[in-house]
Amino acid sequence: MSSPDGDTRAPGLGGARADEGTAAGAREGAVEFCGLRLAHRVINGSGTFDAVAARGVFGAALDERFPFAAYVSKTITLEPRAGNPPPRLWEAAQGLINSIGLPNKGLEAYMEEDVPALAGLTTALPAGTEAGARAAVPLVTNVMGSTAEELVELVDACHERREISAVELNVSCPNVKTGLDIGADPVLLERVVRATRERTSKPVIVKLTPNAADVPACARAAQEGGADAVSLVNTLRAMALTPPARGERPHPWLGGGTGGLSGPALRTVALAQVAAVAESVSVPVIGMGGVENTAHARDLGASSSAQTVQEARYRSTST
8 A cells, every 4th residue: 555544635526537547447347355345456545535535525426437346445543543643755766754653433433324325336337337337345344453342342333334344454554563463474364354254244355464484474364364355565665764963863754653664665675575476375466566557566466377467546646
């Protein structure tokens, strides 16, 4: 994923056109994914596209040209989160370091306010189908907890809502301690995935962390625990230091100390890790990381047979 988690900027119509171009070039027809029928192969990465905020700004124009075949929510936790203290962003060479901290309204408000608003999303079917035909956009809810018990409670809530088609477990965010420890430990990861898998009949996707000693081993653990699919890569752990000042030693500039690196710098890492994971598991793989255009999306698919590609939003094309 190539944008700050929790980014609430609504893209301009120029951004929407760019998204549609990526989808049109990379989708190559409808696809079955974990029992879900998708109009094409391009979906958003969690936290990179706020459909609720965008709809509030652009209204019907966004609905008519919605670019993604499935919509993945920003990460939801049991209780509301304010996120990390500022500063939260540092623009690096060929990338962006974010330390947003997963701010969100919490499970209760998400279910009451966002789920109804996201339930009716549709997208245009690929060229060659009936003119004007549209397909439903499945809602995938991304959840994070610091313990298996918290994740189970979150998955239970998602299972009860028919509007939610699948659940993505965030065990990979590099700027929040919760999740990272789970995602980097294959034994713990398998145990957590198994506990959540038993609570729902809906597809369970595990979002892997790239900040692990053996990412393919973590992917295999997720599969053994019952994951229907895995997604990767999330951002790489990174740090920015304060500019040199007389009499002061440089210290971490971001409010959270460290953050996650996204953007073009992540692309080659994504290609390597997605390919390695695809060779290690039999479940579907969602590839992401540094995707800026159709060629990048196709590269991920070609290198790994990734079934779905998540579009990047490193920098808005309209700004």
